[in-house]
Amino acid sequence: MSELRKDPITGRWVIISTELARRPSDFELDPVVLSPDPACPFCEGNEAQTPAEISSDRTTGAANQPGWQLRVIPNRFPVLRVEGTLDREGEGLFDKMNGIGAHEVIIETPRHEDTLATMGDAAVERVLRAFRDRVLDLKKDSRFRYVIIFKNHGRAAGAKLAHTCSQLIALPIVPREVREEVDGAKAHYQVKERCVFCDVLRQELTDRRRIVAENTDMVAMSPYAPRFPFETWIMPRRHRARFEDAEPHEFASLARMLGDLLRRMDRMLEHPPYNLLIHTAPVAEDAGAYYHWHVEVIPKLTRVAGFEWATGFYLNPTAPEEAAQVLRDARMSGS
Amino acid sequence: MSELRKDPITGRWVIISTELARRPSDFELDPVVLSPDPACPFCEGNEAQTPAEISSDRTTGAANQPGWQLRVIPNRFPVLRVEGTLDREGEGLFDKMNGIGAHEVIIETPRHEDTLATMGDAAVERVLRAFRDRVLDLKKDSRFRYVIIFKNHGRAAGAKLAHTCSQLIALPIVPREVREEVDGAKAHYQVKERCVFCDVLRQELTDRRRIVAENTDMVAMSPYAPRFPFETWIMPRRHRARFEDAEPHEFASLARMLGDLLRRMDRMLEHPPYNLLIHTAPVAEDAGAYYHWHVEVIPKLTRVAGFEWATGFYLNPTAPEEAAQVLRDARMSGS
Numbered sequence: 135m136s137e138l139r140k141d142p143i144t145g146r147w148v149i150i151s152t153e154l155a156r157r158p159s160d161f162e163l164d165p166v167v168l169s170p171d172p173a174c175p176f177c178e179g180n181e182a183q184t185p186a187e188i189s190s191d192r193t194t195g196a197a198n199q200p201g202w203q204l205r206v207i208p209n210r211f212p213v214l215r216v217e218g219t220l221d222r223e224g225e226g227l228f229d230k231m232n233g234i235g236a237h238e239v240i241i242e243t244p245r246h247e248d249t250l251a252t253m254g255d256a257a258v259e260r261v262l263r264a265f266r267d268r269v270l271d272l273k274k275d276s277r278f279r280y281v282i283i284f285k286n287h288g289r290a291a292g293a294k295l296a297h298t299c300s301q302l303i304a305l306p307i308v309p310r311e312v313r314e315e316v317d318g319a320k321a322h323y324q325v326k327e328r329c330v331f332c333d334v335l336r337q338e339l340t341d342r343r344r345i346v347a348e349n350t351d352m353v354a355m356s357p358y359a360p361r362f363p364f365e366t367w368i369m370p371r372r373h374r375a376r377f378e379d380a381e382p383h384e385f386a387s388l389a390r391m392l393g394d395l396l397r398r399m400d401r402m403l404e405h406p407p408y409n410l411l412i413h414t415a416p417v418a419e420d421a422g423a424y425y426h427w428h429v430e431v432i433p434k435l436t437r438v439a440g441f442e443w444a445t446g447f448y449l450n451p452t453a454p455e456e457a458a459q460v461l462r463d464a465r466m467s468g469s
Numbered sequence: 470m471s472e473l474r475k476d477p478i479t480g481r482w483v484i485i486s487t488e489l490a491r492r493p494s495d496f497e498l499d500p501v502v503l504s505p506d507p508a509c510p511f512c513e514g515n516e517a518q519t520p521a522e523i524s525s526d527r528t529t530g531a532a533n534q535p536g537w538q539l540r541v542i543p544n545r546f547p548v549l550r551v552e553g554t555l556d557r558e559g560e561g562l563f564d565k566m567n568g569i570g571a572h573e574v575i576i577e578t579p580r581h582e583d584t585l586a587t588m589g590d591a592a593v594e595r596v597l598r599a600f601r602d603r604v605l606d607l608k609k610d611s612r613f614r615y616v617i618i619f620k621n622h623g624r625a626a627g628a629k630l631a632h633t634c635s636q637l638i639a640l641p642i643v644p645r646e647v648r649e650e651v652d653g654a655k656a657h658y659q660v661k662e663r664c665v666f667c668d669v670l671r672q673e674l675t676d677r678r679r680i681v682a683e684n685t686d687m688v689a690m691s692p693y694a695p696r697f698p699f700e701t702w703i704m705p706r707r708h709r710a711r712f713e714d715a716e717p718h719e720f721a722s723l724a725r726m727l728g729d730l731l732r733r734m735d736r737m738l739e740h741p742p743y744n745l746l747i748h749t750a751p752v753a754e755d756a757g758a759y760y761h762w763h764v765e766v767i768p769k770l771t772r773v774a775g776f777e778w779a780t781g782f783y784l785n786p787t788a789p790e791e792a793a794q795v796l797r798d799a800r801m802s803g804s
Contacts, residue, residue, distance in 0.1 A: 136549055136568025138642065147642050149548050149568055213484050213784050214471055226672045227665075228693045233471025233484055282782075292772055307473065307482050310781030330562075337561045358563045437627055446645030447617070449548050 137453075139359035143318045143330050144311075148359045148448045156363060156451040158403050158460060161435045165405040166288035168247050168296055176297035178202070178244035185210055188238060189267070191260055204260050205241040206268060212237035213303065220277060220306055236272055236304040240264050241297065249287070249298050250410075251396035259389035261300065265412060266385070268302055269378040273417050278304040280312060280416050283377075288407025291434045300410070308416045316416060316425055323424035331426030332373050334358075344454050346461045347394055351387035354395050356454035356461075363436060363452035364403060366395060366461065368429040375415040377427040392429065398464040399433055406433040472788075474694035478653045478665050479646075483694045483783045491698060491786040493738050493795060496770045500740040501623035503582050503631055511632035513537070513579035520545055523573060524602070526595055539595050540576040541603060547572035548638065555612060555641055571607055571639040575599050576632065584622070584633050585745075586731035594724035596635070600747060601720070603637055604713040608752050613639040615647060615751050618712075623742025626769045635745070643751045651751060651760055658759035666761030667708050669693075679789050681796045682729055686722035689730050691789030691796075698771060698787035699738060701730060701796065703764040710750040712762040727764065733799040734768055741768040 137150045175183035181198045188206045195201025214235025222231045242261045243253050250258055269281045285300040286292035308316075322330035338344055338355050346354040346366055354368050368391050370384055380388070399406055411430045415421035442448050472485045510518035516533045523541045530536025549570025557566045577596045578588050585593055604616045620635040621627035643651075657665035673679055673690050681689040681701055689703050703726050705719055715723070734741055746765045750756035777783055 135553065138566045138568055140564040142562045142564075146645055151548050151568070213486055218470065226676075227477045227668055228672075229475040229477075231473045233473055233486070305782070310481055312781075314781075333562055337563075341561075446647075446649075447640070 141357065141359040142334060143322075144314045145318060146314075146359065146361075146446070146448075148361055148450055150359075150453050151449055151451045152453065157456070160451075161363070161403075163404045163435070164288070164290050164407060166249075166407050167405070168249070170246055171296065174246055174295070174297050176241045176295060176299060177246050181205075184241075189264075191264065200244075202244060203257065204243070204264055206264060207239050207241065209237040209239050209301065214305070231306065234277055234306055236275075236278070236302070238268060238302045240268070240300040240302065242299055246297050249396070250285075251393060251400050253298075253393075255386070255389045255393055258393050259385055262385045262389055262392075265300070265302070266378045266380070269414070272302075272304045273378075275304070277306050278417060280305045280308045281414075282309065283412040285408075285410040287410070288434070291407035291409050293407075308419075312413070312416065315413065316419070316421055319424045319426070320421070329373050329424055329426050331369065331428065335369050335371065344458045346398070346458050347391065349387050349391055351384045352391040354391055354461075356458040358454065360450055360454050360457070361448035362432050363450055364399065364406075364433045364457045364461070365450075365454075366399075366431050366457075368392060368395065368431070370427065373426055375421045375425040375427060377412050377414040377429075380427070388429070392431075395431060395461070398461045399431070402460050402464045403433055403435065406435060408433045476692065476694040477669060478657075479649045480653060481649075481694065481696075481781070481783075483696055483785055485694075485788050486784055486786045487788065492791070495786075496698070496738075498739045498770070499623070499625050499742060501584075501742050502740070503584070505581055506631065509581055509630070509632050511576045511630060511634060512581050516540075519576075524599075526599065535579075537579060538592065539578070539599055541599060542574050542576065544572040544574050544636065549640070566641065569612055569641055571610075571613070571637070573603060573637045575603070575635045575637065577634055581632050584731070585620075586728060586735050588633075588728075590721070590724045590728055593728050594720055597720045597724055597727075600635070600637070601713045601715070604749070607637075607639045608713075610639070612641050613752060615640045615643045616749075617644065618747040620743075620745040622745070623769070626742035626744050628742075643754075647748070647751065650748065651754070651756055654759045654761070655756070664708050664759055664761050666704065666763065670704050670706065679793045681733070681793050682726065684722050684726055686719045687726040689726055689796075691793040693789065695785055695789050695792070696783035697767050698785055699734065699741075699768045699792045699796070700785075700789075701734075701766050701792075703727060703730065703766070705762065708761055710756045710760040710762060712747050712749040715762070723764070727766075730766060730796070733796045734766070737795050737799045738768055738770065741770060743768045 136152055138147050139150055140147050178200050185208045187198055190202045191204040192202035214233045214237055216236050218232055218234050220231045220234050265283050272281050282303045319330050344356040352368050354366055357367055409432045414427045415425040471487055473482050474485055475482050513535045520543045522532055525537045526539040527537035549568045549572055551571050553567055553569050555566045555569050600618050607616050617638045654665050679691040686706055687703050689701055692702055744767045749762045750760040
């Protein structure tokens with residue numbers, strides 16, 4: 135018998151299919167393989183092939199020269215542009231505005247073969263701090279209502295280049311999924327005067343069946359009603375609305391937990407393509423009491439068919455209890 | 470400059486990217502090619518390879534024998550099952566129920582090489598009437614709140630078998646995208662006492678830039694804020710909440726319009742994979758005043774990356790005015 139489960143934050147229902155009951159070996163796995171590419175514009179030495187850097191973390195060298203550990207550059211093909219005004223406009227029934235925003239790329243390492251799973255805790259922490267610094271800088275621009283930070287790892291997850299990088303898009307609106315999560319958390323707070331994420335975390339830590347791993351500040355867990363097989367969330371234990379306001383020790387703990395989780399996935403799911411998203415509160419909203427930042431990692435193991443995005447109704451062939459157990463039992467050296 | 474556009478029904482914003490400005494020749498097209506397959510379980514003569522039919526439209530022969538034009542069968546791997554009770558249950562913060570529902574397959578033709586674009590108006594009309602009949606039958610079961618009818622055409626759109634077919638899933642809940650559309654239409658009605666779809670249709674028929682084709686009862690158009698390139702809606706001129714309540718002449722007009730639209734897409738987009746969805750009002754809701762049934766056809770031309778489904782924020786590289794013009798200008802013999 136399949137189960138219909140409701141996400142306690144957004145109210146979204148998913149089908150957890152036990153008829154299909156997919157284990158890792160049942161998926162058509164599509165490992166991400168990184169082969170050297172001398173023409174890669176994101177490799178050290180090829181800085182001239184990218185737009186001029188916005189910032190970099192470097193031990194030596196001038197801007198746009200070798201000697202860096204991490205670079206932030208404007209996207210060469212931005213979906214939104216920084217210059218201009220929003221010019222909100224109606225057209226009969228319709229509403230539009232200019233595509234104002236920022237679209238940046240965070241090149242996470244100078245080395246083509248590195249991934250977040252292999253580059254080491256200090257390098258992952260450097261990436262997280264770069265995310266924070268860019269968000270804090272872009273929040274000064276009053277046109278922006280939200281900054282999305284996401285990573286497409288592997289072609290099947292939407293990556294265009296192989297070299298590991300993340301993207302950032304600053305938007306003049308709050309995206310719909312964020313809106314729903316924030317509104318759901320607010321509704322829970324209005325009734326209970328508690329954060330729904332804190333409530334979920336407390337229940338999951340007692341129940342244990344969906345816990346993947348823990349450290350001082352972070353808990354990795356399969357959510358109760360995941361949309362996708364092996365979807366995993368990393369939740370900070372400490373209630374806080376915004377990723378960019380986390381403490382230094384929390385960034386260090388998140389870096390360790392993220393590397394650990396991605397190595398578990400690499401091992402059990404054969405280096406899967408994946409998407410990573412930072413969920414943080416909207417820029418101009420006072421969500422401090424009820425929103426709780428977190429990170430979502432979603433391996434790309436299934437093809438999303440039309441019916442799923444068109445109905446908003448997801449069919450997940452792997453129960454989260456089983457996914458958590460597979461990832462929990464992945465015995466990792468050094469973790 | 471890109472544009473941010475808001476869908477007038479759901480309030481969802483999309484980015485229409487003029488930086489990318491993709492025309493048909495700019496996509497990596499992935500034509501759906503149908504090659505004969507003697508082992509196909511959906512071909513005439515292979516009836517024994519499918520579950521026993523629920524219904525069929527046939528000129529000769531007994532059930533589950535050759536002689537049919539269309540068959541409806543239970544899905545061999547159903548995501549939900551008809552037998553059992555919902556057993557709504559809480560688990561601390563969480564809510565679940567048993568996966569009760571129906572999952573059926575409509576085999577649209579006995580011939581492996583046919584598609585909705587090539588099989589002719591009468592055969593397409595037969596398919597639409599089968600959809601209606603199945604919905605009317607399943608609505609008698611009071612456990613069901615919504616019946617989704619959708620088609621995945623081609624592997625890239627999620628089809629597992631090549632033989633043209635549609636699927637139907639009866640659900641004990643109203644899916645989220647339907648909920649949003651219905652609620653958006655209701656909110657418009659509460660303010661204006663008019664159907665928002667009728668308002669959109671009236672404005673589009675005056676404006677003309679997003680109209681693809683028209684006949685007596687139906688209008689094919691690119692929506693103002695489409696999520697996907699070449700996304701096209703077929704709207705009935707006559708206001709009515711439910712597909713299954715349409716008049717016989719409307720089914721005939723829809724069949725002609727659907728065949729015409731799919732032939733235009735086949736011609737201009739090289740036989741693309743696509744998803745088709747019937748949007749109709751939820752079973753038990755009195756949406757007669759404000760909801761307006763319609764059909765959405767979405768060619769699969771781009772890869773949806775993680776950021777898009779995770780944020781609910783879509784980036785569309787083709788303006789709907791351009792898509793409509795391409796499809797409008799496709800000169801079709803016999804249309």
